[in-house]
Each structure stands twice: as structure tokens, then as C-alpha cells.
Amino acid sequence: MLRYLTAEALAAYPRLRDSMHRDRTAQFRDRLKWAVTVDADGFERDEYDAMNPLYVIWEMPDGTHGGSMRFLPTSGRTMVHDHFPQLLNGADVRSDRIWECTRFCIAQGAGAHVAGALMLAGGELMRAFALTHLLGVFDARMVRIYNMIGATPEVLGSTGEGRDKISVGLWHYRSQDRQAVLRRARISSDLSEYWFSRSFGHPINRRIAA
């Protein structure tokens, strides 16, 4: 199931939090060989985790992490601006209605439906909070996964080659995409509303237009 949790709220779910940081170590340090910081507990963490970001996490039946991503608004400090400004190709996208999505992580062995559920959650955030776009940093493998689940970002710029390639891209919100994303994630609209409402205390407005 999906949980939307700020870093502060995640503290109440130590099992979920710790397994997320371990899965991030496995993905970003061990598999992708990124130069990330891993602490003595084996948790991959960076400075943005300390900025009370919003996480969307797929929780497994045993309470551990199945996949996740992390959001911060581009009106504040973001990874794209701090570390990959050249990938924006002369753009400097900043708005409280455009959020940055980083550390998209899938636990080893988690099914394709997890990626689909996370993409659904990204769309739900855009719909709920009237966002115009999400700005993402991702690796080459993620591009294939995004394509597969029908959420292809528009790549603004890339660096590196082959599997080391890192890209910055944009997703824009289109209300008509929701049904297709729900179908691919094999999640009903009601269930998605329920998960959202459990995290935020209120469901998303079900009407299509504002």
C-alpha cells in the first residue's frame, strides 16, 4: 500500500524508514555505483533527507519498504539546482507548483506494479496540490521503467553514458492520464483516494477540473 509521509511523520515507522534507507543503499551505491553517502547503519541518506521532504513509499505486507521517492518544492533548495544545474540546459525551473522528485527507488525483487503505484502517487500529488509539473533526477534504468509504465518524462538534459547516464526531466500533469495509470498500477480509484486520505486527513477532490 502507498503511504505519503514527511520525514517527520516517517519517524513513527522505523521499520519502513530503515528498510527504505537500506534499499536506497542497495540501489544507488551497490547497483548504480553512485557516490552516495552511507552511514554506519548502512543507510543511504543525504542533506535533502534532512529538509523534511515528503516521501511516497510503497509498504510491503510485512511493513518494510518496497519502493519510494522523495519530493521537495523547487521554490526551495533542490538536488537538481545544487548538483545538476548544467542538465537544465539554461533553464532554472523554480516554482512552488513544480516539485522535484528524487531517489526513485525500487526494492530488489519488488514487482513492476510498485513502480506503477509510485507513478500513480506522483500524479495524485499533482492533482491534489494543483502542481503543474514534477522535475526529476533519474538514471538510465529508470527511463526504461518510466517508459514501460507509460509515464515517460521529457528529458531536459543528461550526463554520462550507458548505464551511468543521469538525466533531468519533467512530467506534466494531465487529468486524462489518470485512468491509464490506475489500470497499469492495477489499483482502483477509490483505493488510491483512501491511501491519500489516510495520509493527509482528507481525500483528493474527485472532480476533474478545479
Next chain:
Amino acid sequence: MKRLKLDQFLSKLGEADALEQIQGLIVGLRNELRIDHIVYHWVSADGEQYGFGTYDPQWVQHYVDQEYLRIDPVVLGCFQRFHPVDWKRLDWSSRAARGFQKDAIAHGVGNQGFSVPIRGPNGQFALFTVSHATDDETWAEFTQSTQRDLILIAHFLNQKALELEKGRAPEPVRALSPREIDALTFLAMGYSRGQVSEMLSISEHTLRAYIESARFKLGALNTTHAVARALAEGLIIIGGAARAATGNWPGRKVPRAAAN
């Protein structure tokens, strides 16, 4: 809210050029939504406060006198978040917070609330709040049906506050990126979004992100407003200067044959 009503409100807000007009619009919106209160609250880094809305002025004064800003879980909670929050989700566990809540309810604020944190250019912070005295179920229904509208209204009100209270803004407008300058310049010259995206060799959706970013940095209400402001601030130049500029301006009839 019906779409038309929202559009009407936003367009009237766009035209407003005095605080009294905005206050009037907010009262009208409050009546329209049939809730107790709508409030906009801008808190500067130095703790200075500015705002407007329907709270009892006595409560506003009391809030300042009691220095409630320091313990108000709504302000503290919104400062840590960037997404809207139902007051029930905030931390009311401290004695001070519970005392504050009791006092607020006694002053007619209501037992329910929904607040939208707003981050403006250069770290500006404000919040937009609706509050009401009702049960949980009625409130959940209300926030469900209006939250998207409330978020849009919050952002537009903040742009308006930035415009009216320029002196309060933390710093001058943030520099536009080259891509944003290109986009606004071509729009100012009268090209459509489709044409501009073609000229810049980007998709229309990416162009929209650049425009949204420029709008945010300029503290503008919409694209037209952003273009007007960029022109006024001298951030983009069109007309004679643009025509005289060297380079391949789109739409320009380059006298290639004549040149050869």
C-alpha cells in the same frame, strides 16, 4: 466551487489594486463557501506579520499581544511542510498549543481548519487558511470538494500580496534564466505557445514549465502578468531593440536573397 465562480474570483483578484478590494473579495468568497473564516497570513523572517481576512480584529490583536506566532501549531506546522494540511494533522499536544486552541475557539476561529503553506520567491513564507465550526465529517466533505480551488486561490492571493506589498518582499526579483527570458520575450512579441516551443525546440509542456517558473520568480498572477512585469523590470526587451538585434529572430523576414 463552480469553475466559473473560481474564474470570476481570480479575475477580480487580478484587477484588484488595493487591500480593501481584496478584503471585500475575501468576505464575498467566505460567504460563497459558507464557512466562518478565510485568512491570509504572511510571516516575514524577522517575525513581522501581515495579512487580511475575516477573523475578528480583536482576535488578531490578541494573537499579536500574546505572541501566539511562537506557539501556533498551524504556523509552525506549515513552516515545516510544503503541502496543505488539515489542522487535525498538526501537533496540538503541548499545553501551550491546547491553551491557544481553546482561546482561538473562544474567539470564533472555529474548531476545524485547513491551511496551505506558501513559499514565495526568495524564501518568502505565508499561509492561507480556511476555518469553520463544524463536525469532522462535514469538514472532510468541504475540504475534499474545495481543496484544489483553495490551493489555487492561496497562490494567487500571495502573488497579489507580493505585488501590493513590494517593500515587504525579501529581495528584488530573482534573475530569470536564459530559457525563461527567451520564452517570455517571444510571448511578449505575440507568438503563441506552440510557435514559441517550436522556436526553442522544446515541447509545449516543457515551455509551460519555463513559463510557470518565470511567473513564480516574478511574483506574477499569470502569464500575461509575468510578461508585463518582465517588460516593466527591463528583464526582457522587445520592439525596436529586438528588431535591431543581430541574430535570427523568429518571424523576421531575413533578407537572405538580398544579402547574398
